[in-house]
Amino acid sequence: MKILKDIFNKNEHYFEKGGKYANWYPMYEAFYSFLFSTKETTKTSVHVRDSLDTKRYMSIVLIALTPCALFGIFNAGFQAHKAVGESLDLIPVLLTGAQLVLPLIAVSYIVGLGVEFFSCMVRGHEVNEGFLVTGLLYPLTLPATMPLWQAAVGIAFGVVVGKEVFGGSGRNFLNPALTARAFVFFAYPAQMSGEVWTKVMGAKDQIVEGWSGATALAVAATTEAPQKAVDALQDAGFSLMDSIVGIVPGSIGETSVVMVLIGAFILLITGVGSWRTMLGSLLGAVSISILFNLFSGGTTIAFFGLPTVWQLSIGSYAFATVFMATDPVSSPGLESSRFIYGFLIGVLGMIIRVTNPAYPEGWMLAILLMNVFAPLIDHVMLERKSKKRIPNVI
């Protein structure tokens, strides 16, 4: 290891200011600091610093995402095998899943990092670790059947428009992973909705009889009164348990509530994810869903009457709340605003999900919308706080 470190140190002068490859510095710094802790020291006061850096911070999110990613690999394989009646043993399922999912993750990282490196070199600032998270979040929101090139276009768009045009990480107000997701959703609707969630291996006639490939969400949303949404779901073969565990069709990483909860636990115990955002979103979603339940009697939309536990377990609600809404950069900066922000996400997302047939899922739009309003919430809260202070102006 010392050899490697020496190589880096020996070549550092090429990349420093005035060096031959000075504009490659961000690249050099990114790799060097990925491998080794910094040797940089404080210049003046404050002479000692906390051990936490953005790398550690972001790697906690990565660790929290890992259960979802692993389960996503399993489930992608499982659904594919189930569709055509192949073996449901663990190893073949995992192998198929890996073949489906890993290329998507790889493309997301390679293309995204490429864009990131490029813009950092143009701007001359260090590569931000936030991309480590974006690069994994984004593929987990895609269907396993997503063509790689479309995934690539999506992440490139997400990084450029969601982040770089605003001046890079820390200045962006949209969540880049969601921006990418939104882009592919609108640009490639055929690949992002309908029966796309499961890879059908082989010809259509190999499909097992009775298999539909529809998500629970789609079933619930299209149920017509007087049939109850719960009954429709059960008829279509969905059980609440399956939805919570996550062995249902859906986006790669979003199906399992259990895995998301493990992630949430990691984020909360380390303090990396805001509990106020999560709690707010939960309360928002629950209250709207209860409200819908109350009014479900008179409407023809059976989805209104779907019990809250179901609402929270299907679709991407849990994943979006825990991993997307809590992205600190695109959230409001004040802890007190974060509760309101989360709450509004819960409310809006649930309204969009239930009432708008054009969008099969509401969280993406709700979060992006609230990203836009985040600075406003902060502004209002800061005004209120300033009023409470004894003025200290000149």
Added chain:
Amino acid sequence: MKSIQVKNTYDLQLSGLPDTACDTVDETDFYGVSPSRIKELKAKLLVKEGQAVKVGSCLFFDKKNEKNVFLSPVSGTVEKIEYGDRRALQNIVIKSDKQFQKETLFDKQTLASIDKLEDKDVADLIQKGGLWSVFTAYPFQMTPNSDLLPPAIYVSIDSDEPHLPQSQIFCEGEKDNFLAGLKALKKMTSTVHVGVADKTKLKETKILEHVTHRLKGHYPANNHGVFLYYNKKDASENSSWGVSAQDVIRIGKLLTEGTYPNEKVIVVAGALVKKPRHLKVVEGYPVKALEKELTKKAGLRVVAGGVLTGQRSSIDSFISYNEYAVHFLQEGKEQEMFTFFRPGFDKPTFGRTYLSALVKKEEWEMNTCLNGGHRACIACGECPKVCPVESHPQFFMKDLEAGDIEKPIEQGFLDCVSCGICTYVCPSKIELDSIFYDARQKIAKEAGV
């Protein structure tokens, strides 16, 4: 006695805590002062190399405030005048004649005679005595203008920054001087607030009698600016002054003896010091003479003052004006691989992202490693969690970077006491304290202060 609970404080648990021994040091030949560490000073030098000086001879003053004079702590001859970058006056080295002959600055005062003085006269004596710069005038945290008197003075007896002298040590046997100093302060303003740490070790009842507030919390609960923030009732108090208890004692000594009080209690601390402890030194004592206290001689960071707010010093420097601590820290640290995927039982941190959060450790050995690269703000929200004056460093920083100074001021930017704890916790290693310092200077300039 009122009690003040300071919010958002943090205990750094830095190793190298000085113990309560207070030793004297061997005399040395060369003493010195370092004007370069006095912030915003425009020095006008009054001595030449080879000139004879006494304790209390004027060495230089501040051109912006001519009554803010700086006196020689020793008697002897000026050996060397050293200049640094851009010909800034760096050090004035004085060869001591070991006599410590004192120049009489004015007639000795007593408690009764101080009581008869006018407010301006007291200020005048303190200025003549070279102690004007012990005051910090808020909100700009500068040495006050010489012809202004404050609405209130905040005296803070204890200090919780790692590590500064403990009150029970420097107050030992100094109660009369403290009382004389306090009397002088009371002449200069209508209200003097005296704060003491909740867990103070000070036993001297004659001093404790005068305490008005108990300050609860870790660093920086005992900062006089924090004290001011929690105690002020309206905006008129914003321009109050702060002063530390050891300086009150020195003011008392100056007034009752009529000569420059050149002795002070400092701490020598930090992980590289064999026996961190209190020392009684003459101001201007060379740092080099403390080298024998160290466990190693290379790769060190010398800090004059506490490790958060102190300034960078060097082994060839001196214990200069208004400096009450010398720290010796390890400069940088060994690089390790994949540090961000390690459990991190050994990493001190404010939050819970390393498993060190589970270890109950008494103290952490810290070094000057940045522990990360400079990044853009990720809005992690750590800085407001430690801000003792309940403000939001990240918003100030963003507004200031965008060139907006009004908004931060409205949101309480001028309440910031420069404690540096936000800079300490920031995972993006943003130099918040420097950004704020520059902004404060700019606002002061625009306000004509």
